[in-house]
Amino acid sequence: IRNEKRMLQEAVDAVFDNGRHGRPVTGAGGRALKSLSDMLKGKTGRFRQNLLGKRVDYSGRSVIICGPDLKLWQCGLPKKMALVLFEPFIIRRLKERGAAHTVRSAKKLIERHDPMVWDVLDEVTQGKTVMLNRAPTLHRLSIQSFEPVLIEGEAIRLHPMVCTAFNADFDGDQMAVHVPLSVEAQLESRLLMLSSNSIFSPASGKSIMTPTQDVALGIYYLTSESHVDRMRRKNGFDMGPKQRLPLFSAADEVRLAFDDGAVKTHTRIGFRNPDFGRKTKFGDAENRVIETTVGRVFFNEVWPDTIGFVNRAVDKSFLGDLIWWCHFLSGHDVTVRLLDELKALGFAQATRAGVSIGLVDMIVPPEKSEIIAKAQDAVEAIRKQFRNGVITDGERHNKVVDLWGQTTEKVASIMYTAIEENHWNAKAGRETGKASRDPEINPVFMMVDSKARGSKQQIRQLAGMRGCMANPSGEIIETPIKSNFREGLTILEYFISTHGARKGLADTALKTADAGYLTRKLVDVAQDVIISEEDCYTANGISVEPILEGDKVVVPLRQRVLGRTSLNDIVDPATGEIVVAANQEIDEETCDRIERLDLQTVWIRSGLTCTSAHGMCAKCYGRDLATGRPVEIGSAVGIVAAQSIGEPGTQLTMRTFHIGGTASTALTSTDFVTGKAGVVRFSEDLRAVANPAGDMVVLNKNTTISVCDERGEVLEKFNPPIGSIIYRKDGDSVPVGFRLSAWDAYATPVLSESAGRVEFHDFVGGVTFDTETNQETGREQVTIIETQENLHPQIILRGGDGNALAYYSMPTGAIVMVKDGQAVAAGEQLAKTPRKETMTRDITGGLPRITELFEARHPKDAADIAKIEGYVEFGENEHGKRLLIIDDRNPDPKYRCVERHHIPMGKHIVVYKGDKVRKGQQLTEG
Known part of the structure; x- marks a missing residue:
């Protein structure tokens, strides 16, 4: 009977959730049977397939192509598609006109493509909007609405500037079209979702409609100086007398001279300053005449007066800032008009520039071979150190990898200068300011400098050296790739490269699903966070400061406080003047003042300290980045936040694919x-x-x-x-x-605090330490190993009178540098723990780490953290663990605080007896 019971239980288990424990029950042909829970879960389960995602009527999909002549709020819709999508509207209109009396006869007319049908279709689509969606729908800008413009052909046409939001390109992407039917849906689609209403990204507040690719390149070409002028300015030559420049008073005159061939795009001219005597954002209010180029005059024609005359080369990121300021100063409608004018200007100029890439443009610096030879010698020196037993094998590996990393950077910077100078660097050019042959700006440099396409990393691989690559397990291979793609790789280098390329492809496939899952989890958690009231009147907030990596600022303070609400008055310490009052928004001007004051920390209101009963209040949230105004009550800020974190996750997985697997590690500072x-x-x-x-x-x-x-x-x-x-x-x-x-x-040392004699304690050969002789160097080295016994290897430092001065516990993996009984001086190295091998840093490691942070899991090798502020003392060992006591030494026994930490023996304690520790400080490694 027991057996029968067990079999019944297993059968029921399999019905509910097949394969949860043990082998799944299989049907004929070895396929696991589909259980009840399988019917529900996953993409093909009941929920996501049928309940949340249904087939939609009045929708279609097609390939997209570029529609450069469209306005920002338009899309090109193929007539054949429109005919099907708007069929019920057409039928109704035909009946009203009396062209057909029944639905069936109207359908016949449509099927026959009667000429009258096209007129009716035009009439019906007037004033309607359609929604376009590109899968994967990662954030709210992946669905936007447009006014359809009927076109011939089979493909949907998309405005080039909305591509960034959809993350679309024209290499065969497909998009879906949906028609909102009811009046409410039409209204919502037009007022909230029209593409011209979402110029800024809700994640960062930066312009997401910034021109990219050809347009950015065209505008950079238009606003740059001629190459000779640029290099002379850079190398500090005299630019010639200003009086000799042709002088113009208005843009029309410049246009006339240009059409006549008297001046070229990059000719330096004197121009009557339109901003003289009035304050503008980028203009010059001092001089009556400004020195500029013909191209810049044309560029400034499209911008409103509030911006001022922009007299500098404009790359893609500066263009984004300009668009932001235009929106801030001149309003929404002006900006939308401007974007279309910019698009036209950029395409036209890119065509006129005729930029192309040739092999000649990838200039390999002649100093490259010399730098590599030097690096080879340095590697040889490191190997020698290793053979003499000064450093361990792991340290040697890390040092070699770091050295090649620095060499690659050095070659890259020299190469970048060479490409920027582009034949200017013949000796004559540098000394006299005249170039060897009439040079133009290097097209490769232009593409990178305008940020239109390509990055310094990619150019480094084209004309510098490719650098170190990682093997499949993520370790960095010591032999770097010394060639670049311009010279061509050797066979060995080619094979090392294949790791990275494959990894890129595999990652892209595997990790995109993870990133989508992360977004889903985040949305699930944050969906009920909405702005419920104007102000919760809390007195709490958080302090923010710039984020540093080493001594380099990664995220400046400005970026963290802009658009937030100040918690208390921010005061100028010198004058006592209030810069921002409490509960006021910190805007751009205030940020500038805070930067000038050089404040390191600012207290702001935060959602973490908001006291609203449900959701969050508008003051604690701050500015709605998509509009640039304070957030409105009822905004679903939780979902916006979830999408803003999830959306880049998918892009990051694609990035490995583009760089092509060259190892990117954090160069360690020494x-x-x-x-x-x-x-x-x-x-x-x-x-x-x-x-x-x-x-x-x-x-x-x-x-x-x-x-x-x-x-x-x-x-x-x-x-x-x-x-x-x-x-x-x-x-x-x-x-x-x-x-x-x-x-x-490359190693963390254990140092002696004072002079004395070393005594080993609990050092048992083969149990707590291993002596290994290195094959290559023939030297012995003592390494501490992990042990299950109740032994705790320590080095005791004894003074001249035999008293113990200090105890040093040896962490597992430490390499002992002294002998038992040896006399040591103060500050001498007793042992060292090598740092772990350098691994490549890329997003593959990043995503699980982010998930871990959000789920607040317990790390497996957690450090002990001080719970109170006080002084460190060590007690007797208890239960095989070290006892570490923190005592705040408060003279009043009533308020005295003592905190006891039990620390396992193998753990390395990083504080010493008598140290003062702060609350939250690490006591052990981990």
């Missing part, structure tokens, strides 16, 4: 060079000793060294890793560009 002059200040918890060479060596983690001005204001600061050598003392003054500190980026 020193800190001052960016500003000032006085060096150490934080009070910094502990350092002088090493035998007399320099200061940092012993503890999480400390700061800052450079301050006379008033004591911090100009810049950095956190030195353990083992950093500092070349100045506290209170010394340093100039700009001084190398203040240096450290080994």
Whole structure:
């Protein structure tokens, strides 16, 4: 009976969820049977197939092509499609006209393509809008509505500037058309979804209708100087007397001279300043005559007066800023008109420029071979260090990879200069300001500099060197690719390259699904966050500061506070004047002032601290980026946020595919060079000793060294890793560009705090440490290994009187650098833990990490974090774990706080006895 029961249970399990545990029950032919839960889940299940996604009547799909002559709010709809889509409307109209009496006869007329039908179709489509959608629909701009313009042919025509929003291109993409039927649907489609109403991205607030590709290139060509002028200006030559320039008073005169052939697009001219004496955003209000080029005069004709005369080369990103300012200063309608004029201008100029790429344009710098030879010698030196046993194999690998990374960068920057100078760099050109042969601007450089197509990375691969590649498991191969595509790869290099190319293709296929799933999870969580009230009157907020990577600003403060609401008054410390009052929006002008004040932190209202009962209040949210105005009550901000995070996820997976798998790693910094002059200040918890060479060596983690001005204001600061050598003392003054500190980026050292004699404790051969002889170097090295026994390898430092001065626990994987009983000086290295092998950083690793952050999972190797502020002490070991006590040493016993941490033995503790720790500081590695 028991067996029968079990079989029945298994059968029921299989009916509900086949294959949940053990092997799935299979039908004939080995195919797993479809259980009840399979019917529901996934893309083909009941929910997504039938309930959330149904087939829609009055819709069609077709291939898209470019429609350069369309207005921003129009799309070209093939007549055959329109005939089917608007069929019921046509039938009704035919009956009204009396051309047909029954539906059936009207249908016959339509099938016969009677001439009358086309007239009626024109009439019916007037004033209607249709919705266009391109799959995958990642954010709200993937569905927009347009007024249809009837065209011949089979393909839908799309305005070139809405391509970015749809992420569409014309290499065979298809799009779907839907017709909104009811009056309400028509209204909503026209008022909220018309393409000319969404000029800005709801994710970033930047213009998403910025011209790209040909248009951006055309406009850059139009506004750039001639190549000779540009190079002379760059190399500091005299540009010749201004009085000799042809002088024009109006754009029409310039046009006349240009049509007559008297001046060319890039001729330098004097032009009567239209902005003289009035304040504009980009104009010059000082001079009566400005020196400019013919092209720039034509370019400025399309812009409204509020912008002013833009007198500089305009690349794609600056064009985006211009569009933003135009919208801000002159309103929406002007901007929409402007976008179409820009499109026409850009296409026309790109055609006139006739840009093309030839092999000659990819200039390989002659210094390349010399740089590579130097790098080869340096690699040889690193190998030698390894053979002499100074560094471990892992360190050697990392150093070699880093070295080649720097070499690639060096070749790339020299090559980029060569391409920019483009035959200007013959000796004569540099000395006299006249070029060797009449040079033009390099088309490859023009494409990258205008940001129309291609990146420095791609040019580096064309004419520099390809650099290091990663193997399939993500480790970086030591031998770099020294050739570029212009010279051609050797057979070995070609095969190393194939890893990256395949990985790109596989990633694109696999990860796109993950990214879509991430968006779905985010939407599910955030869908009920809507703006429910104007203000929740909370007194709480968060502080924001610029995000730094090392000493480089990645996200400036401006980007983080723009459009948010200030929590309290922001005051100018010098004058005491209020820059922004509490609960006021921080706009562009305020941002400029905050930047000038050089404030490091600003307190703002945030959704995290909002106290609305449901959703969120408008003040805590701030500005609606899609409109540039404060957010309206009822906006579904949760879904906008979810889409804004999910949408780039899919793009990121595609990116590996475009770069072609060249390894991109974070180049590790090994020193800190001052960016500003000032006085060096150490934080009070910094502990350092002088090493035998007399320099200061940092012993503890999480400390700061800052450079301050006379008033004591911090100009810049950095956190030195353990083992950093500092070349100045506290209170010394340093100039700009001084190398203040240096450290080994490839290993974390354990250092002695004072002089003494080393004693090994719990060092048991084969149990807690291994002695291995390196085959290549023939030297012994002692490595700590993980053990299950109750043994905890430590190095005890004893003074002359035999008292223990300090205990150093050896983390697993550490390499011991001293012998038992050896005498050591202060600041000497006792052991070091090599850093893990450098892996490539790309989005494949990124997506799971993002998911992890959002789901707040527990990491597997978590660090212990200090729960209170206080001083570190060590107690007796309990239950085989080390006891670390943090005591805040409050003199009043009633308020004294003591926090006990039990730390497993193998973990490396990064704080020492007597250290002062801050709340939330790391106590162990992890």
